[in-house]
Amino acid sequence: MIRNTRLIGSSLTNVCFLPEGQSTSTADFGDPTVPVTGATIALCVYDNTGPLGQMVVAPGTGWTPISTKGWKFLQKSGVQDGITKIILKASTQLKSKALVKGKGSALPDITPALTLPVTVQLVNSQSGVCWQSVFTTSIKNVAGQFKAKDQ
Numbered sequence: 494m495i496r497n498t499r500l501i502g503s504s505l506t507n508v509c510f511l512p513e514g515q516s517t518s519t520a521d522f523g524d525p526t527v528p529v530t531g532a533t534i535a536l537c538v539y540d541n542t543g544p545l546g547q548m549v550v551a552p553g554t555g556w557t558p559i560s561t562k563g564w565k566f567l568q569k570s571g572v573q574d575g576i577t578k579i580i581l582k583a584s585t586q587l588k589s590k591a592l593v594k595g596k597g598s599a600l601p602d603i604t605p606a607l608t609l610p611v612t613v614q615l616v617n618s619q620s621g622v623c624w625q626s627v628f629t630t631s632i633k634n635v636a637g638q639f640k641a642k643d644q
């Protein structure tokens with residue numbers, strides 16, 4: 494599900510992306526805890542008109558392991574392109590999870606209504622793996638608000 498809320502007349506204030514139910518390994522996530530050479534994680538948003546915005550979180554500070562299953566990023570300030578939380582959990586039984594949350598003025602200026610289809614990609618620079626959801630319909634797509642659920 495992606496939820497992209499924007500206050501009319503200001504910048505994007507909230508983004509949430511949660512693709513679930515895919516199989517992935519911890520190796521697909523790379524290691525974002527290693528400064529400089531670790532995995533950089535990017536969330537990219539496109540609609541039918543082209544690229545709308547990208548949020549990038551560098552490796553190092555803010556990343557911690559989640560046991561042997563994956564990684565968690567937590568930085569309440571949102572200093573890295575507005576991203577405040579990322580959870581990456583691996584599963585080989587169609588139960589993997591990738592959650593990205595962000596808020597505030599550091600997020601890119603993506604202004605709904607968006608032109609369907611909307612594509613959201615979570616890209617790992619270290620492994621080259623890209624998780625993608627394509628939204629061909631929306632729950633809400635009006636000036637200032639976009640909400641859709643992957644089918």
